Amino acid sequence: MEKYSKQREEIINLLSNTKSHPTAEEIYSILKENGSTASRGTVYRNLNQLIDKGTVIKISIQDGPDRFDYIKEKHNHIICLKCGKVFDYFYNLNENKLKKDALEQTGVEILDNTFTLNGICNDCKTE
Amino acid sequence: MEKYSKQREEIINLLSNTKSHPTAEEIYSILKENGSTASRGTVYRNLNQLIDKGTVIKISIQDGPDRFDYIKEKHNHIICLKCGKVFDYFYNLNENKLKKDALEQTGVEILDNTFTLNGICNDCKTE
């Protein structure tokens, strides 16, 4: 049975109030700055717990640590190839066709999809 | 200027003749078994070089090391959430609409996309 913890509340608050897709290390530092006692291990453990529950997702970045996002509404991500910044992006996929095609082609029962775009963001373009 | 190396040729041969999406470690072991002198460092260095050239792509797996795929024809991947196996999958996205939508929503100039599905494969279903 899950029990309340101050540290978990702090992590959820931070994540649900930012659009910055922070890394675990960034979450840890911000909490520290704000006087939290949370340790790195606690940050990772709670993130994984929230991922299992489905409230948070992990975004894998090619060169660099994973980033985390609190999910209010389902969406996709765009990652800048130059600076690594992550943007939220809404695109409507035909999920039923997708599932059907995948099942026919490979026999895999699809539960989820990760649709990530890569490109160069505005800030990096003008440099 | 790029120079020929036996080790790079071995890596390319292995990758272009398998459908198994091996990890760097698996590539290293298979080469070793077949009498190659290639070291881990050499495997990683060449994989990254091939990725830069666009002939190989890296597939990020949630829990486990990256996997590598030689690209003959553009396609997507399906990853089994239970056993981690990677399947090739062909799905036709409307890339122009995608690029236009993304640019409007975020200002990012899209160069590439990663479209990965997750599910339970046939073998894992019947267990």
Next chain:
DNA sequence: TTTGAAAATAGGAATGATTCTTATTTTAGA
């Protein structure tokens, strides 16, 4: 309200994938 078991924590050690370093070898054009 006390109490005790389950859950959570801090802090640091351990792990595992990947990159880096250095001295040596190979490649390929002049």
Next chain:
DNA sequence: TCTAAAATAAGAATCATTCCTATTTTCAAA
């Protein structure tokens, strides 16, 4: 044949993440 650039092997170093252990917190039942 010679030489500079590129590549290599082997292992050290790094970095993100998980694991470990002793301690603390939570919460339901007595």
